[in-house]
Amino acid sequence: MNVSDPRPPARPGRRSVLKAAALGAVAAPVLSACGGDGDGTRLRFYQSKPEVLGYFDQIIEDFHRRQSGIEVKHDATGSLVASFVRDAPFDLVCVNYNLDESGTFVGRGVLSDLAGLPEAGRIDPNVQALVGQYASYRDETSVLPYSVTAAGVIYNKDLFAQHGVGVPTTWTELIRACETFRSRSVIPVYGTYQAPWTISQGLFDYLVGGTLDVADFFARLKAQGTDVGPDSEVSFQRTFAPAVEKMLQLGSYANPDAASRDYPDGNAAFAQGKVAMYLQGPWAIGEITKANPRVRMGTFALPATDRPADRKARVNIDLSLWIPRGAAEPEAARQFLSYLMTPAVMDKYNAENLAFSPVRNAPAVTDERIVDLEPYVREARFYQGAGTYIPGIIPLTNYLQELVFTGDGDRFLGKLDNDWRRLAVRSL
């Protein structure tokens, strides 16, 4: 090795290193401040539903054309939790309303009260009440529903006509329809048990929702506190047994390979016209149509009893709007919220995405694939799926998968009661 090099070692001095570090620390905030180029207000808008990213970009463009004071920045990839943690929440958020995420924000009181907005007054009170079933904060209106999706049984109209089966209005008729299809070698109900959430969304939610008052059950269960078990007044074991029995009965008409079928397989099979009935919501209709635009389908509410008047639809608030208390631009956020909720924008969104407007006197739905569910939404004959009231920390969907494989309903309900009690004990 040649070390006769007379130059001193090329060593960055301690001072220059410190100087560079200090410079970087000073430059970082300055640079980030330089980022803003417009002189108007910059609104950070979060919306991440993949199917409608383009739609919202179009709306934002229209909004920019109408006014020049507010520039909307659309974020589709950020993290809501992270934005709250770094004390820089988004100004306006448009997301699915659920128990574990949005519900938590509501319960902790980090969302601003929107009750004063004229738009809040236009919402159907029955739909607004759905928000409070997961969480609430004082008497505030923290979340405004934007789009309601209703789910039932998607059925193949051509197969029903071909085999002379009418839309069932009672449980007996439904089972008879299944028998007919089975005897003609048509798959009566397509199961996709490899995707556990589909068992919860379909069989579980529909049969529980069709046989009992879901919101009331969970309200009483929560009020009961930690004393949950086979002998308590309210419990899964006491209340859900008939629904679980029917789940298993209907499940017996599913395709024999349901255990190894995933959600996209179900959509593909329905699109190919192999399936009479499919327990899915409008999100699946979009996927089916993408695979085969010619398949004629409709949706009916699953009858879980023998009284046609008992039929109800499963709904969920697919998109909701909220403004965090810590938003940097609450005024601009309210302005853009108002624009999003103008009938022209809101109704067009819901019509194009097979959803229902949450406002009173919304225009009639015309799409034949979901039109049969409209009376249920307008007359509030609906429920939010039982599975959506159970915190994600209880592995409900895995238990359901075990249930449909083993058929052991007692074990399933016992586990739910145990887990619910354990969670109640821990959170008190």
Next chain:
Amino acid sequence: MATTLPGTTSAGPSRAQEKNAPEPGGRRRSGWGLTVLIVLASLAVLLPLYFTVAMALKSSEEAATGSGFSWPWPMRFDNFATAWEMTAFPRAFAISLAVTVATVAGLVTLASCAAYAIARNWERKLFRWSYFYLLAAMFIPFPVIALPQIKLVSIVNLDNPAGVAILHILFGLSFNVLLYTAFLRSIPYELEESARLDGASTWQVFWRLIFPLLAPMNATVGIFAFLASWNDFMMPSLITSDPAMQTIPVVQSIFQSQFSANYNVAFASYLMAMAPTVLAYLFAQRWVMTGVTRGAIK
């Protein structure tokens, strides 16, 4: 030695050649077995690659119904254009690349320096304990401390790709210091001693002598750091606050949700994101293989 294979040098044929050359029957059978094995092994790589390419060229309808094996016709190259636009590909790609390069460079320098200091001062308590301290970090997964990290990083204005790169370096430090330290112990101290006798300073010894000797370990660390940083989803998605500064894996999450998937466009995008890794692998295959196996032994 009449059966020496043509082309081999006549100077002392080895025992292996003797064994291989004569028996034609036995040799062919073992050759077939090996061929089948290699075919199976290469299928494990080529089949998924075929699915990816085929899917990237399908229409939405073909993607939803057709079998994975069916070749799309006509081929839809516009999937690539759609993916390019939806992800703002050039920008996301540049950011991913910058984060990855910074991570690799930072890790190789920092971890090797730290390991050198530790390995050569092992008898001193401070260094020995700092080694254990660094190793302890291996037992702390990122998700556990994600929230405080987000808070901390945003306080110092590093909620951007620079912060992601720094965190990648810090989280990679423990394992890579372990690798380097183990490797450094196998480098004889006498080499260093002779350099010192010639008047080299510590800095010179490290950069002129030790660092070049670490080359195989640099390759290992570099490859692992590259893969981990390029493919990471969680850290950039949580740390970076500006959506325009997101890396490719995060941007690509818009193609899929629980309820819907744009498989054809997604796979076109995945192919584009994979391209640099595949290209780098093709050119650096030799070093990758030796680097990875060395990492496995150490």
